[in-house]
Amino acid sequence: MRAKCRRLSLPAVARKIFSAALREVAADRLVRRSVRRQGSKLVIQGRVFDLDSYERVFLIAIGKASPYMAKSLARILGSRLTEGIAVCGPGQRISADKVICLPAAHPLPDGRSVLAARKIVSLANKAGPKDLVFILISGGASAQVCLPRQPVTLADKRRVTDALLRAGANIVELNTVRKHLSKIKGGRLAEAACPAAVVNLVVSDVLGNDLETIASGPTHWDSTTFADARRIMKQYGLWTKAPASVRAVIQAGLSGGIPETLKKGDRVFRKVSTFIIGDNEMALKVASAQAKALGFRPVILCSGDSGEAREAARRYASAAAKIARSHPAGKASLCLLAGGELTVTVKGKGRGGRNTEFVLAALLEFMKKPTFQRAKTGGRAGEFLVASLGTDGRDGPTDAAGAWANAATALRAARRGLSSAEYLERNDSYSFFKNTGGLIVIGPTRTNVMDLRLILFHHAAA
Numbered sequence: 001m002r003a004k005c006r007r008l009s010l011p012a013v014a015r016k017i018f019s020a021a022l023r024e025v026a027a028d029r030l031v032r033r034s035v036r037r038q039g040s041k042l043v044i045q046g047r048v049f050d051l052d053s054y055e056r057v058f059l060i061a062i063g064k065a066s067p068y069m070a071k072s073l074a075r076i077l078g079s080r081l082t083e084g085i086a087v088c089g090p091g092q093r094i095s096a097d098k099v100i101c102l103p104a105a106h107p108l109p110d111g112r113s114v115l116a117a118r119k120i121v122s123l124a125n126k127a128g129p130k131d132l133v134f135i136l137i138s139g140g141a142s143a144q145v146c147l148p149r150q151p152v153t154l155a156d157k158r159r160v161t162d163a164l165l166r167a168g169a170n171i172v173e174l175n176t177v178r179k180h181l182s183k184i185k186g187g188r189l190a191e192a193a194c195p196a197a198v199v200n201l202v203v204s205d206v207l208g209n210d211l212e213t214i215a216s217g218p219t220h221w222d223s224t225t226f227a228d229a230r231r232i233m234k235q236y237g238l239w240t241k242a243p244a245s246v247r248a249v250i251q252a253g254l255s256g257g258i259p260e261t262l263k264k265g266d267r268v269f270r271k272v273s274t275f276i277i278g279d280n281e282m283a284l285k286v287a288s289a290q291a292k293a294l295g296f297r298p299v300i301l302c303s304g305d306s307g308e309a310r311e312a313a314r315r316y317a318s319a320a321a322k323i324a325r326s327h328p329a330g331k332a333s334l335c336l337l338a339g340g341e342l343t344v345t346v347k348g349k350g351r352g353g354r355n356t357e358f359v360l361a362a363l364l365e366f367m368k369k370p371t372f373q374r375a376k377t378g379g380r381a382g383e384f385l386v387a388s389l390g391t392d393g394r395d396g397p398t399d400a401a402g403a404w405a406n407a408a409t410a411l412r413a414a415r416r417g418l419s420s421a422e423y424l425e426r427n428d429s430y431s432f433f434k435n436t437g438g439l440i441v442i443g444p445t446r447t448n449v450m451d452l453r454l455i456l457f458h459h460a461a462a
Contacts, residue, residue, distance in 0.1 A: 010385035010456045013294055014404055017335070017454060018389060018440075020290035021283040025391065026446040027065035027138060027203055030278040031072035034201065042076075045275050049199065051080050054132040058196075059084030059099060060120055060189075062145050063138030063215055064392050064448045065203050067094040067101065070136060073201070074099050077134075085123055086136075087116050087144045089444065107165070107397070108158045109146035117147035117184050124189060127196035135189065135198060139205025139392065139448035141215035142175055147184040149249055149258070156243040157181055160233075167236040168345030170306060171206055175216040179261050180229040181249055182216065186261030189218035191268045200274040205392075205448045207304040207340060209276050221269055222261035226253030280304070280339040280449045283391065287452065291335035296456065298335045299323065305340030305453075309358040310424070312342050317365035320384070320455045324371050333458030341450045344396075350428020353396025355388040355451055356403045359438070360429040362386045362455075363405040364420050372407065372457075383407070385456040389440050392448040396430075402440045402451070403433040412436045 008016075023029070036043040040052040051057065057080050061070035070086035074096035084099035094101045102116040127133050148157045160181070164174050179186035190198055198219060206213045211220040230250050233239040239247070252258045262268055281303040288298040301319065305312055320336055327334055342354045352360075363386065366372050372384050389395070389402030413420055413436050423432035433439045 008294065010383065010406060011404055013296070013456060014385060014387045014454060016294060017287050017290045018387070018452060021287040021452055022391060022445055022447065024286040025203070025278045025283045025449050026068065027278065028068040028072040028446060030203060031069050031076070031201065034275065034277040035073065035076055037076050044199065044201075047273070049132070051132075054197070055130040056082040056127070056132070058082055058123060058127055058131065058133045059136070060123060060133065061086040061136035062120070062141035062218070063087070063203070064089055064106065064140035064444070065138035065446060066136060066141075067092045068446045069138065069201065069203070070094055070099050071096045073134060073136065083123065085120055087141070089140070089144070091444065104144035106140050106143045108161060109143045109154060111154065113144055113146040114148075114154055117145045120145060121147065121184060121189070121192045124192035127193050129195040131196040133193045133196050133198045134201065135219050136201050137215045137218070138203040139214065141218070142178050142185070145184060145218070147182055149181055149183050151245040152181050152243070152249055153245065156245050160238070160242055160246055163238050163241070164236060166346045167238065168308065168343045169232065169236055170343050171341060172210070172213050173232045175213050176224045177229045177232055178216050179222055179224065180226050180253060181246060185216035185218050186222040187217060187220060187266070187268060188262070190220070190272055191262060194268045195271065198272040200272065202274060202276050203447060203449060204276055204279040205341075205450050207306060209279050211274060219272060220274065221264040221266060223264065225260060226250050230254065278447065278449055280452075283449050283452060284337050284339050287337050287454070291337070295332060296335035297332040298337060301336055301338040303339045305338055305342065307342060309342040309344050309354050310361040313358050313361035313365050316453070316455065317362055317369060320366070320457065321369040321371040324457050333456065336455040338453040339450055344427065346427050348426030348428060350423065350426040351398060351431055352427055352429035353390070353398055353400070353402075355390055355395040356398070356400060356429035356433055356439070357424070357427065358388045358453070359386055359403040359405050360420060360424050360432055363410060364424065367407070367410050383458055386454075387440070388451060388453040390451050391445060393442050393445040398430045399441055400430060400439045401442050403429070403438045404440060405433070405438050409436050409438055
């Protein structure tokens, strides 16, 4: 294995590790692995559902992985499926009997998102007490399925969503606000399907697999309140700048004029069952196994990092330097792994996402560490690579999933007169890697389990 490690460049090693992880958490594979049919019995993670006890079976799939999840489950259900809807992103299609594909937008909703939400609620409303509704959920559904509460308009909701994203709000904060401006989120989709039985199959894209936050919790109870939504808006200095309709809805909720999102213990959830079928930790475990097979010693640092990308870069660079210093030369090379979802407070006018910003910031930090200084000469001593990508294949408003960088990246930038620090200051990480190389462009994937990060390092003797 050690010889194999030497034959592969570190970028090639990173590609193999990322590819293995993405294959493992491909949404269609996750459905096939979690759901088994034995005649009329459907077994989901050990729990049995008898299809013969239901008159009709419906399917609703939302999120970036929805077409793949829908196609797999539709094949398993076969003739037992009555009708289904799958929300599909740009370029996505589905060929499954009785399932129609509805286009929608991301990361900001558009008119198609509203139309999709209305048709989904209409389908859910068809279900009666003797019916079964499968709801397949993955990240991205908060934008794909949008049904603003009047008088909030689609434009108003887009404005608030964009302002929160640019301010650096995390996904929990963003979805807290979204839920309280929506007629489908915060348990409302489960309410539309009630009194039918509901089975949720979820691919998680949030920290801790928090069901309240994934897709803004359309089929799960919500512990947040209108007061939380207002607090978050004020925290980011957006309350007085928000559209009047947004403030009006939140104020009406605070005064009791609008009902809260559905809470724990509501009768709506008595016949709701939820199964997490894929998450970031699952991807990290496979990445770790692949790194070991390539001759690296894997260390999983965490599966739930959060916070500002630049701060995370400092933490990881320091941790990597400490681990590398204590790692004897001649031993297996190191692969440090992490997952989660970072944020970026946008102050500049550049182009980029949380993953490319993290890698650019990490490159600056790595080049300050004595442990990695010898890499500047182009030798293998202290050679490192840092990489980060969004598992959905998209990093912010770009065509890249993320980026990778090493000492050679810094050398190329210097030779071309490019200041890494200046690119970082104007939030222009995408342009930096487009000029120096290192962008990871893989297109849409069949999953969405947050982000994956890795740091590769080996001594000259490795």
